[in-house]
Amino acid sequence: MTPELTLDPEDWEDIKTLGHKMLDEMLEHLKSIRKQPVWQQIPNEVKFKFKMPIPIKTQDRESIYQEFKENILPYPLGNIHPRFWGWVVGSGTPFGILAEILTATMNTNVAGEEQIANYVETQVLEWTKELLGYENSASGLLVSGASIANLIGLTVARNTKANYDIIKHGIQASKKNLLFYGSTEMHGSIDKAIQLLGLGLNSLKKIAVNKQFKINLDMLRETIEADLKAGCQPICIIGNAGTVNTGAVDDLNTLAEIAREFDIWFHIDGAFSIWCKLSPTSKNIVDGIEKADSIAFDFHKWMYINYDVGCVLVKNRKFHSEAFNFIGDYTGHLKRGTGSSKIRFSDYGPQLSRGFRALKVWMTIKEQGIKKLGKLIEQNIQQARYLTKLIENEKKLEILAPTEINIVNFRYNDGSIDINALNKLNEEILFQLQEKGIAVPSNAMINGNFSIRVAIVNHRSVKEDFEVLVNSVLEIGKKISKNNNRF
Numbered sequence: 001m002t003p004e005l006t007l008d009p010e011d012w013e014d015i016k017t018l019g020h021k022m023l024d025e026m027l028e029h030l031k032s033i034r035k036q037p038v039w040q041q042i043p044n045e046v047k048f049k050f051k052m053p054i055p056i057k058t059q060d061r062e063s064i065y066q067e068f069k070e071n072i073l074p075y076p077l078g079n080i081h082p083r084f085w086g087w088v089v090g091s092g093t094p095f096g097i098l099a100e101i102l103t104a105t106m107n108t109n110v111a112g113e114e115q116i117a118n119y120v121e122t123q124v125l126e127w128t129k130e131l132l133g134y135e136n137s138a139s140g141l142l143v144s145g146a147s148i149a150n151l152i153g154l155t156v157a158r159n160t161k162a163n164y165d166i167i168k169h170g171i172q173a174s175k176k177n178l179l180f181y182g183s184t185e186m187h188g189s190i191d192k193a194i195q196l197l198g199l200g201l202n203s204l205k206k207i208a209v210n211k212q213f214k215i216n217l218d219m220l221r222e223t224i225e226a227d228l229k230a231g232c233q234p235i236c237i238i239g240n241a242g243t244v245n246t247g248a249v250d251d252l253n254t255l256a257e258i259a260r261e262f263d264i265w266f267h268i269d270g271a272f273s274i275w276c277k278l279s280p281t282s283k284n285i286v287d288g289i290e291k292a293d294s295i296a297f298d299f300h301k302w303m304y305i306n307y308d309v310g311c312v313l314v315k316n317r318k319f320h321s322e323a324f325n326f327i328g329d330y331t332g333h334l335k336r337g338t339g340s341s342k343i344r345f346s347d348y349g350p351q352l353s354r355g356f357r358a359l360k361v362w363m364t365i366k367e368q369g370i371k372k373l374g375k376l377i378e379q380n381i382q383q384a385r386y387l388t389k390l391i392e393n394e395k396k397l398e399i400l401a402p403t404e405i406n407i408v409n410f411r412y413n414d415g416s417i418d419i420n421a422l423n424k425l426n427e428e429i430l431f432q433l434q435e436k437g438i439a440v441p442s443n444a445m446i447n448g449n450f451s452i453r454v455a456i457v458n459h460r461s462v463k464e465d466f467e468v469l470v471n472s473v474l475e476i477g478k479k480i481s482k483n484n485n486r487f
């Protein structure tokens with residue numbers, strides 16, 4: 001008789017040996033990451049390896065691991081490297097790797113059944129509320145990132161402020177235009193959320209910003225007043241606690257006042273800058289977060305926790321759960337056993353099946369302690385100031401936006417070429433920095449100027465890394481300008 005099948009190994013010793021080897025090699029890889037290029041182009045022959053037919057037969061694990069080492073590991077985004085400062089991408093930790101192994105071993109589904117993961121996630125949420133000075137009765141949920149956290153916050157805002165039973169009747173029953181407000185510097189995840197809420201992008205009013213890239217408060221107020229007069233229904237103000245382009249933080253206290261005055265929901269997108277709260281020099285910048293009805297932010301950016309994990313907090317637990325709770329024949333509350341849980345995270349977001357994201361957050365916070373994490377955030381802020389000074393000291397470099405927290409925008413400009421050529425030149429400098437594996441900043445357009453944008457949420461960066469960046473930009477800029485009159 002043929003034995004029944006399982007996906008477990010025939011020889012557990014075999015997989016244990018391979019597992020130990022993998023772990024040793026991966027930790028060694030991370031330990032020596034500084035010696036690697038930050039990023040490198042993927043050769044076509046490597047890309048071709050991922051156009052193979054689906055495997056029908058088994059392949060031995062050692063050779064699969066070999067393929068990983070040859071064709072996958074050398075071509076990452078680069079965010080584990082000390083000179084990666086692109087977009088806002090965190091660096092993770094070695095202990096986070098171990099936490100992920102434990103999470104994968106438990107392989108649990110944190111939906112709503114009675115199990116320890118519920119208590120770990122609750123603990124993480126309690127700590128988070130305390131750290132941010134947020135209402136302790138607030139509800140929360142760990143999600144894949146700030147994009148989904150924004151979607152959840154804005155969903156609760158829409159449902160709560162629509163003034164009719166939108167859950168039952170949907171937006172087509174709305175007699176009024178439902179409107180959301182934020183600045184022109186809002187993250188694209190807000191646009192996506194508005195579309196997913198069925199509202200259409202015309203429902204998202206983008207208010208101009210001032211020279212510091214913060215929302216113009218007078219214009220916001222005037223717009224809301226005009227919309228009310230026109231018979232529209234203002235639903236929500238979205239405050240930026242750290243814009244993606246420049247890290248600008250809106251005046252959150254005044255936004256909270258305006259929201260209260262007009263009885264509008266106040267949501268904050270604090271994806272990374274919310275964690276300024278842990279910095280001794282910059283915590284006041286995010287004053288007012290405690291006044292928000294909902295906040296979206298990430299652990300995988302400026303809390304350095306391994307991908308992916310974000311969070312949404314909603315001050316009014318009832319409003320939050322009303323938006324998402326669902327009791328089916330198969331998910332009811334039972335008196336005892338696995339169905340008896342009083343904590344049901346699936347009632348706070350669209351996902352039923354959910355991974356155990358809380359474990360890596362819980363383990364990393366315990367391993368490092370909040371004091372050290374706060375010092376690292378402070379270190380990144382000081383590094384941004386150091387980089388800004390280095391740039392200001394160079395005649396051929398130019399700061400393009402105020403460095404409020406941890407994002408620096410600058411360009412090479414020797415004063416000899418016009419704006420179009422300047423934009424092209426700086427784009428080329430960025431390409432070469434990345435392609436030579438020196439550093440990975442990303443880009444932004446600041447008032448029509450192409451900017452080399454450095455967002456520092458990296459616990460591996462040291463001051464010398466920023467000196468390497470500045471020297472490389474100067475060198476590449478000079479070389480291109482000399483060789484190529486086109487620019």
Ligand SMILES: Cc1ncc(COP(=O)(O)O)c(C=O)c1O
Pocket residue numbers: 087088144145146147148187189242243244269270271272298310
């Ligand atoms: C301000 C802001 N909001 C939202 C997001 C989206 O976060 P995530 O990529 O974790 O979904 C980002 C990402 O960089 C961001 O910078």
